[in-house]
Amino acid sequence: MAVFTPVTETDARDLLADYTLGELRALRGIPSGIENTNYFLTTSQGEYVLTLFERLTREQLPFYIDLMTHLAEHGIPVPHPQAAHDGRRLAELNGKPCTIATLLPGKCEMSPLPAHCEQVGATLARMHLAGRGFPSVQPNLLGLAWWQETAPVVAPYLDPGTAAILRDEIDVQTAFAQTAAYHELPRGPAHCDLFRDNVLFAGTRDAPVLGGFIDFYFAGCDTWLFDLAVCANDWCIAHASGAFQPELAQALLSAYDQVRPLTDGERASWRTVLRAAALRFWMSRLRDFHLPRPAQTLTPHDPTHFERILRLRRDGDLFPLP
Known part of the structure; x- marks a missing residue:
């Protein structure tokens, strides 16, 4: 906002x-x-x-x-x-x-505990199931096609080695999107931006009560696994490093799975989709950082944060699905 x-x-x-x-x-x-x-x-x-x-x-x-x-x-x-x-x-x-x-009750929790992650995971699963009856269809506008268009625009701002990682990841995600495994993933309306600053909590820190999900203006129809990966890449990490924190990941993913059981296909695709979620935000932050829109009040995000996360996921830092 x-x-x-x-x-x-x-x-x-x-x-x-x-x-x-x-x-x-x-x-x-x-x-x-x-x-x-x-x-x-x-x-x-x-x-x-x-x-x-x-x-x-x-x-x-x-x-x-x-x-x-x-x-x-x-x-x-x-x-x-x-x-x-x-x-x-x-x-x-x-x-x-x-x-x-x-206006929903509560405020953002930028240093979540497992109790926060558990409520986010369960509510995200409920949201996905509730969305099954929604009749309209609109793709995630910052999905693969946007990544392919945007990569040549932001690549000149990167050093050669980092630009090579960007190109390679685009190739990986393009190939994955053509597989049967990708097309068999459950999908529907997805938030696509469910970061810590897009969830409100009332109650107390030790006894939080989820007030709601906000800022749906990046939503689109995508795989529910992508939505879960976006969420996990923010809610379940040590912010300074981007590495998964097992107690947070366990709370979020198990709570989600208890409401909407995950499939074997989703488990097999988890690492690739975690990388896709990191790529999407790395690219959008590169665009916003290097090609900002004039505004009275603008708070650009650091693009290197999701570069670190993508590198970690490419190197195998992940928490398995239940």
């Missing part, structure tokens, strides 16, 4: 006139993140998040808005997009498509 497009209190009041969400009480920009403009929106009826979309087009957005609505209505703790008087959940503000969604 970030602030790319300014929104005034007058803008917010004009937008709220199309909803039955009460009168504006406060508006505050959210500086973290790199893709959309986000504000905390407080009204006389409650707390919400206003999101203006900077990257996604109006044609792409119904998938994300409808997916969150579907999941919220099936008991998954996610932001619930609010409907305007005319029933639409997608509006426009300052020339950008936007939405207002419920």
Whole structure:
């Protein structure tokens, strides 16, 4: 999340006139993140998040808005997009498509314990199962095709040895995507960005209560194993090194497996998909770091973090699936 497009209190009041969400009480920009403009929106009826979309087009957005609505209505703790008087959940503000969604309770836990990982794993599995009935299909827009397009753009910023690793990993993932093993992996709507800063916890550190999953605007239809790998590569590691922490990995993966039992094919593909998950974020961070978009508030992430993780996964650092 970030602030790319300014929104005034007058803008917010004009937008709220199309909803039955009460009168504006406060508006505050959210500086973290790199893709959309986000504000905390407080009204006389409650707390919400206003999101203006900077990257996604109006044609792409119904998938994300409808997916969150579907999941919220099936008991998954996610932001619930609010409907305007005319029933639409997608509006426009300052020339950008936007939405207002419920604000979930809690805050991010950046140093998780096994109890946090257990709840994340179980809720992710529930989310995947709930998504089976979602009728819309949209691919992960930052999947293999995007990797293939983006690699030549970011490679010039790398030293020759590192660029060679990037090219080799693209080749590995391209070949894997053509195999029967890949096509047999269970799949459906996936979050594709379920990092520590996209999960909220209420309660206490020693007795956490998961408040919900947020920021679904990288979601797409992909293998559920990829979604789990993205999650594991962030929630289950020592952040400084990228190496797996067994107690965290055991908690997350076992909890997931208890809700949606993993398949033999997923176990066989785990290492390759962990590498794919690391590659995706290495590439997006390289792009954002070296080719940033102008913004009022921008917090670029260090691309070398996921370079380290990819190197570790290529060298065999992984925690096996249950």
